[in-house]
Amino acid sequence: MNLGASRHRVGQHRLQPTFASNKAQAMATDTLITAEQFCEMPDHGVLRELVRDEVIEINPPGFRRGAICAAIARSLGNYVVERKTGRVTTNDAGIITRRNPDSVRGADVAYYSYQRIPADQQPARYPARSPELVFEVLSSDDRWSYVLGKVSEYLAADVQAVCVVDPAEETITVYTPEHAPRMLTAQDTLELPGILPGFQVRVAELLAQ
Numbered sequence: 001m002n003l004g005a006s007r008h009r010v011g012q013h014r015l016q017p018t019f020a021s022n023k024a025q026a027m028a029t030d031t032l033i034t035a036e037q038f039c040e041m042p043d044h045g046v047l048r049e050l051v052r053d054e055v056i057e058i059n060p061p062g063f064r065r066g067a068i069c070a071a072i073a074r075s076l077g078n079y080v081v082e083r084k085t086g087r088v089t090t091n092d093a094g095i096i097t098r099r100n101p102d103s104v105r106g107a108d109v110a111y112y113s114y115q116r117i118p119a120d121q122q123p124a125r126y127p128a129r130s131p132e133l134v135f136e137v138l139s140s141d142d143r144w145s146y147v148l149g150k151v152s153e154y155l156a157a158d159v160q161a162v163c164v165v166d167p168a169e170e171t172i173t174v175y176t177p178e179h180a181p182r183m184l185t186a187q188d189t190l191e192l193p194g195i196l197p198g199f200q201v202r203v204a205e206l207l208a209q
Contacts (some may be wrong), residue, residue: 053101
């Protein structure tokens with residue numbers, strides 16, 4: 001999770017609108033940019049998200065954040081392959097978190113069970129359903145006010161748990177709709193029994209990459 005500098009702010013976190021011509025065209029026709037239109041926009045080699053009709057650019061992750069994301073995906077992937085319960089996505093794969101105006105977020109790592117996306121379906125675009133589980137790994141310039149806003153957006157979109165990984169503090173904070181946030185330190189074990197029965201991984205193992 002890493003957003004570049006800009007003159008616009010959401011909370012205390014900096015956002016950078018882009019594709020102004022697309023926005024201007026939408027305003028001229030009195031329509032909003034939909035998730036489907038956002039998916040069809042040309043790929044200019046930059047990471048982007050759609051936040052309530054505003055397209056923003058996201059800086060590529062640093063090395064350690066990328067390595068931690070890979071460790072999370074590997075740990076979840078091993079579980080999924082063994083149990084055959086669903087799929088894991090990475091690389092900021094899009095999640096529709098809001099409609100009218102639309103928002104599309106890119107999660108660092110996400111888990112979709114086969115109950116939400118059946119095994120015989122491979123959506124080419126953004127899925128109609130949200131994942132059960134999302135991991136967001138903080139970058140050094142992320143602000144908690146923005147991060148918590150994004151967490152709330154995921155939970156409102158029917159994500160069952162959001163795990164925010166803070167490499168600097170060596171913690172993982174688990175957010176769910178029903179319970180208070182639960183912070184784990186490097187000595188703790190991450191378990192998500194309501195989503196991934198039997199899944200266990202030491203926080204230190206994910207952060208040691």
